[in-house]
Structure formats: structure tokens, C-alpha cells
Amino acid sequence: MNKVKVNKVRVFSTNACPYCHMAKDFLKQNKIEFEDINVEENEAAAEEAVKLSGQYGVPVIDVNGTIVVGFDRVRLKNLLKI
DSSP: OOOOOOSOEEEEEOSSOHHHHHHHHHHHHTTOOOEEEETTTOHHHHHHHHHHHSSSOSOEEEETTEEEESOOHHHHHHHHTO
């Protein structure tokens, strides 16, 4: 099975966020490896997500240093070249 090669994908999320689940499901369906960072359980990660995005909302998705706020399927496809 071929995997799309990306340097680094991180998803800052919470347990109850439906858009976080949609984003992670999208990445899994496209065989994109990612680090799931739960900001409810990690205060430092929550602060990092705010610093990266300038917002308090989730998901915050870091694709090779490019920040996507929310689940933006089209933008993620473009960034991941899928």
C-alpha cells in the first residue's frame, strides 16, 4: 500500500469536537500519518495551538509548518497533494 509522504502532520484536538474527528478520519482514510495532540489533556499543547493559530478553536492542523484552522478538506488536500 502506498503512503503519501509528508514531513509532519499534527492535529491539535479535543475529545468532543466533531470537526476534529472529521479531520482525523479524513487523514486516516487517506493514509496520512499524523500526531494527535489532545489539548484537553495537555495545557502546553493548548497554548502552542493558540500561539500557532491565533485562536482558541480546534482543530488546529499543522501540515509541515502550514497552519489550518478547522477542518478544511480542500486546503488539506492541496497541502498534502492528494
